[in-house]
Amino acid sequence: MELWYTENHTEEARFSIKIDRQLVSLQSDFQRIDVFESREFGRILTLDGYLMVTEKDEFIYHDMITHVAMATNPDIRKVLVIGGGDGGAVRELLRYKTIAHIDMVEIDEEVVKVCKEYLPVTACGLTDERVHLYFEDGLKYVRTQEGKYDLIIVDSTDPFGPGEGLFTKEFYGNCYRALNDKGILVNQHESMYYSSYAASMKRAHQRIKGTFPIAKIYQAHIPTYPSGHWLFGFASKKFNPIKDLDADKWNQLGLKTRYYNTDLQVGAFAIPNYIKEQLESD
């Protein structure tokens, strides 16, 4: 018997992983949640059939969604994570002793429950006393906050599901208001390789650019995500992620990371022409 998990990266291109067994499958109020066990990628979390996290390559995503901002402004103390129910982003943030307070707002409590049970590798930090969990719509939560955070991380699903509101102009504006005057916004920015997401990601980038004085795109190689070439957004009221990168200070922290390093941070913002051209076109 062979069991394969397949995600359609487009109507015409598929990505498959051989599955050893399925560990859990349930339908929450928001989405279908599945966890599989595989030999190649370890445990795999999918939401509505879309691959979110694998044990084998999650370190790349979670390194890149946290350390870039932390190396740019080492004084970050208060962080808001929107989405990120698997806990990976929080796990990385907790490695900084300087961070005093993390609010995590996840719309689907079931995702957190499933990850705590089946993905302890990422969910291990969610019980830390510095972490405060809220189970509600991120858009609603952030609307009620003002000048409160040094960093907001948007670790969302794609823009055509429960995460839809987290790619809107009103959301970025509400984030701007929720950040203090040194605030940084980092968001997962999908990929622009396949055309189905390119238009909406271009729109998202333009919305962020219209809201923050500094708005840039950076990249990472994530093997299990569509095209493998994944983007992140970095926006700030004050900090430039290259000019203001405090490499020495970050390196003195002695954090061991498998993907991220401060040289890579500079390179990550050097994005390919086909993406530049799309972002700059009308």
Place this chain on the structure above:
Amino acid sequence: MNILLQQKAPIYEALLKHKSNRVVPFDVPGHKGGRGNKELTEFLGENCMKADVNSMKPLDNLCHPTSVIREAEQIAADAFGSKAAFFIVNGTTASVQGMIMSVCKAGDKIIMPRNVHRSAINALVVCGAVPVYVNPGVSKDLGIPLGMTLSEVKKAILNNPDAKAILVNNPTYYGICSDLREIVGFAHEYGMKVLVDEAHGTHFYFGEDMPVSAMAAGADMAAVSMHKTGGSLTQSSFLLCGEGINPRHVRQIINLTQTTSGSYLLLVSLDIARKNLSLNGRELFKKTVEIAEYARSEINKLGGYYAFGKELIDKDAVYDFDPTKLSVHTRNMGLAGIEVYDLLRDEYGIQIEFGDISNFLAIISAGDRALEIERLIASLSEIRRLYGKEDKSDMFDHEYINPEVVYAPQQAFYSPKKSLPIRKTAGKVCGEFVMCYPPGIPILAPGERITGEIINYILYAKGKGCLLTGTEDMAVNKINVVEVD
């Protein structure tokens, strides 16, 4: 309401049967189930095209229904608690005109509030009846027209005992209701028919704890815009008759202007929407009210906005309030409702129903999800942060402008006219309509005296970005005025 009966949908069932019979079409429509227009079929879907059929014996005939449409109308009448119900496919405009033309002839008087929809005054242009306007009153704080008060209605009836009918807007676009039961009682004492424009009140028949519906209040006729909040397709509507009306006469009036090719897409949408509301309406509208109440309370927390609700009820000009309406006052943050309406669409990709000088209205229904409501609220919070102004000195303080009716609408409309630039029309009699659309309530109707105040209002609304319509001049720089010889 007979729940067993309400589970049927005769037109729907007949169409299903017709489809399964695989009848070979050598009649119109010429697209023949979509085969003759592939691009349209791909866009709308084959099911839709196959349901677009012509009148025939098994599917009945809208102009003279004797089988499935007749049965569907009877079931609809049962659902609405009316003596008769007509399926209307020419918009609620046709329902409103059907009501007025069923009870008024040329020269007959009809009492109505001035804030009626253009369709009502259109009917007067067509049939020659003469309006007697009742001042609906205006909330000075909100800048919205209210409902007719009972005392104003009584005064109008006593001053015009020869009037044939009274038309009531219930609810208004903004959700304001009049004291329908008392108005019906008083009008009937004086032998007048009561017609209710219930375009925005479909849910009054099916929801719980709603303001009273026209039929429950004993009104003679009601125009119910099923497509607005009832879930049927755009342009479909019901015309209801109460006890004091002869439905056979009403059918003849409807047939004067109704198409003889009634769309089965519209008819079946009415049939299924009626079934849905009869069986699930209570729950659907409960959810609608919950969403609207949530949005109201959250919007009121943002500051600057005022999403008004039941607290307006004074048992007089605001006799009752429709809780499904999300009307929001914007003037206190220095923005016109129409400006917020434009910002929501252009900057945030959110389309709402309409904006006027001081308010906007969002339509809430059971089709809404938490996600969209949160987007609306978040966008409003952003609009306040980015565009709100402390200074509201340039905001227009709206007053009800009591019209001087010089000629009946029909007389003015068919008089010799000349076209003048708006600013030069003060003192003249208007020969056409001028209105913002939506909401489609005329600022000027044919036969009314144009004043400097009205000109200022039109220019202000235009400057703020309202879509002005009604004039022969598509750019609305000129108005046709009645030539006096």
